[in-house]
Amino acid sequence: MASTKEEPTSASTVGANCQSSVYETTTPNIHRVGFGPRVLRGLARVGAISGSYWSERKRRSGRKTRERGGIEEDDGEKQAGGLVTSCVQPPPMASAIPNTIPEIDTRIARLRDEILELQRKRNELVPLLRLPNEILSHILALYAHGRGDYDWNAFHVDWIPIMCICRRLRDCVLGQPSLWSYIELGLSSRRALVETKIRNSGCRPLTVKMQLYSTFGDDVRGWFMSNHSAQIGSLQVQGESDVIDQLLKALGDYPLDTLHSLEIESDDEDLPRRYRVQLVLPNELLTGKLPRLKTLSLADVSVSWNLFRGLRRLELYGCRMLPAGSDLTIADILRLLEASPDLRSLSLATGAMSTDNSPDVPISIPNLGYLELRTGMVETTALLQAARLPPSATLELGNYTISAPVEVDNLRNLLTAIHAHLNRDDAPKRHALVLSIHQPAYPTTGPSSCRMELFRTAMEAEIAGQGNWALQDKEFTGVFKFRCETSDKAYVGQLIPELLRTACAEQVTHLDAGSTRDLDKAAWLGVFAVLPALESLCLTTMESRIAVSTAIAGLDALSSRAETTTRIHTLRLRAIDSNGARREHPYDHGEGEWLYRFTATLEAYVRGRREAWRSTGEACTPLSLLEIRDESRFLSFPLHRPQMEHIWEKMDGMGIIVLDGSEWNPKSLQEEEQYV
Template sequence: MSAPKLQQDLDCKIARLEQDLIVLKRRRNALSPISQLPSELLRKIFYLSLHFLQADRNSRTKILPEDTRLSISHVDHHWRTAVLESPELWSEIHVRNTTKVEYLAIARNNSKMQPLYVDGYDINLTGAGGVRHILQTEPHRIKSVTLHAPIEVMRSLLPDLKVSCEAIEFLELNGSAVQAHVDLTQHDTFFNFPKLRHLRVTFWDTLLIPSSFHPPSLVRLEIYFHRSSANHITRSTFAALRTVASTLEILGLRFQSSASSQDILNSIGRLPIHMPRLDMASFLSNSPGILPELLSLFHVPPSFRSVSLIAQGSAANANEFQAITSALQRSYASIYSPNVLIVRQGPPPITPSSDAIEVLIKHRAGVTLKHCISAFLIPSRGRQPIFSSDDDHALPISFPSSKGWLFGTLRDVNVEADLPVAFWRAFAYIPTLSTIKYRVTRPDDGFHRALEEIVVGEGPLEGDEEVFPSLTAVCPTFRGTSIEWDEDYARGLAVLLGRAWARSGVSSPPLALLEFRGCSSNRLDDGTVRSFRSVVRGVAVWNDQRWDFRETSQ
């Protein structure tokens, strides 16, 4: 036999053995635990792996979901088959500046006829070419488009978006917060999307939404102005908003600009906007006067769930919040009465700030949360804190009163901020207040000092009014590294509460619960326990130590 013939036979035998080896490896891999998973579960794991890529704390710019998808498909034959037979894993097409058209063709083909979700994040004009390729080749399959790019890049894609406008249901257009100079006297004209359900436009301050914009199924609308948009842009936006108001369930508006509040208010208009289906709303402004006006402008239904207000910079001041609470009372007093108040310090949901304050006013029916209004006050750096323990400091929210809408029906109060003494003292005369939870950071905190003034009859609210007539639970939590004074504080608190009630003619201990958490030790002396017994007819708790004063013994 000649050498070439022998070599050819050996090559054939090697090929057969290599093929047998591949088959054996596949059989061996099939015995591994992960290969025993049902294909549906394996595909679900792959799907989730593409949605939680930020677990390693990488920025979104550095995340390349298409690389992860290709890596999964190259692990072994079983995984590759699962990936290629799962069109839903390819229907979300992530375009970056480095994405090649060849990959986009693979994703389109493997997605079969699934609706496509296109995401272009932090793209320049090169990345816009990839997005344009998808929009032009698959205009009838595009269900969702998300673009994060400078205005000039998104502007170049407007004609291509228009080609796909008949199919798009979700659209997010996010301009960069740091932009090159943009001529705000110019504008980019938007157009209608007949099937659009969600629209979010952020930092595209030259995008003019015409009054003809009227998607009949639009349920979510978020528009965030970053710069001082031209008046005709704001005016046109609110004209379009009035057109779609009847279908909206979620609304978000942000005015983070240097324009005067009067210019913005003139552009918004004064005609009320009725929103019969609105469930959630969020408003942000750094210009005084905007938030109260928005609250008065939008008429929400009794079924609304939450409203979030964020006053930032110059809008985060006492006068602005007084105007906000007045607007809330005018607009919401006929809808619900708050029975829960929460006051706590930041950080807020957007800009971290240790001086930020959040005020929540809620209505609960049993364990069910019916309505919630939250207000964030975020002062500029270097400004005086919004709350201060000094009595002469301007209060950022309305003064507690049993006659006002905000406080008149309060049942629970949870305070994690340093409220002024006068504020605490006023709580004593809310007739419905039953539970107080608060944070203690120093022995002479506002609540303790307020009780001292009530006992001696000081302050503007002195008289024969009953003190804390419905209070049944007091729950302080100590915060700090050096709180050796906590037992003295607890004993003094019990004594002051007893004297305050004695001054009101209360003969029997009214508290069902006196609970201290965050204490420095777990043991109390007998004198402190006796002071608890004088005001508690139920349970006293010190960290994990518990006394039931409904019984005759400890």
């Protein structure tokens, strides 16, 4: 059989074929579309002129074809078979492939990280309506509910107009019954809207907020309880005591098998007690009528304390014990804790309690994650000694009043009990301390207050300062809060070191004293003396004599204690204009004189830290970060610019200055100003 051999097609042949093919296929089409003779003659002239064009086109086309095939022809240099001496380079990845297993593993890890980063970036760029329904529904729930179960948005209808954007958002909202399960019955509630929300909630348990006043119609409340009480999962009642009393007496007549949370609070605090109706929680509600009740919060409601069973959260504020005339004792509270072994949160605000018959051996309460006590110092001491709390339980104590020598002794006993709890071997380390001390300018304006808060980390302290935590987020955080007041201003200087020693001050590395007012240098020296491990400090100065003097005294105290200042590596300062909120005209460059003494003291402190850092051969801890929040931007005015530049010169090489969130460098600012 004769073999056939295909001859390679040259570039010139391909170009010629392209020209003839195009011309031959185009010309008949021209006649088909019906061009006139004049147009045809013009096209013929173009075809005659384009001969040289097609010759050049053939040459270029052939060269591109050879280059795509990895072959390059040169007029003077060829190899056998038409192959050239130089070939196209392989892709970069091919030449960069590693040859050893460790290098390959490193490359794989780097590529995986890059893929994850690309996926995150892609997810950020995905349009909202292209997200999956489960993600889109979660976004809509966050928008509707805001910060929690009792957020204002959750009960109101301000979020409902989002359904009007498109059909898909409407379907997503209607497909989430939980969004509709928040019902508010108040003065402005409309029955039609309430019915719509209940209908859209399906079979979900309802979270109901009920505002009861004499002007609120009984027909709406009666209609709701008669028709939908079996669906209530959580009930919060506020209002006038006489109207609430009517509801409590009738509450046992409704089916409440789904109710797991009940909160009752009257708005009669401002009324004299003789004008208030004494609220009483019926015993039947605690003896089987509410089988799923796990959360109970009562304020000024008399209740039988010995009937609490199986609760997980209990709040009792000013609640008297039934039967009437019974005296509350420490033993009653311990029995309450034993009757609810799964109790995770307990808040008590009571009057005087009897400490007789307290157990000699502490009772262990392993599941209690949050304890708030607003009782007397003697009662709190007895409770802390009688109950052994988990080491990571959140503990909030106060507000205690110290106005007599006997109360000073009671405070010392209480601080001893607190220290025993905080200093246990299995207790978490609490490194962040928030200290707030306020002393009135005149003794007649009120007592001096002292508040101390302990956190495990500085980040937790910062998050806690930004807003209130949800109750479930407060459990088992290891946070400790203490508050007291004294009318003896001279006693404050002795009180602060005692509180710090109680708080295991040797573990504290971060001190936030931004809310501290009217402390002199001696008081600051007492504070720093009991904080040997301090590494980070936060101070605030304000346009007032007390605030400015407090911050200056703190910096002076730091400068005079070399053994303390050499350990601090972060200093955060905040300058506040007390008139900024009600200012009616913009700032001018002549304002902010009150900061001059503060910046001068800061410059002296930074200079001392620089000298100490250099004198020890850079062996001591440098001041690596000076962070300043200047909300009114006073420090950028010409009045303070020279001092700020001197401070930067002392910080240069040792640390950086961060002003309002950005690193501050006067040289860079000058270059930018010259460029502009």
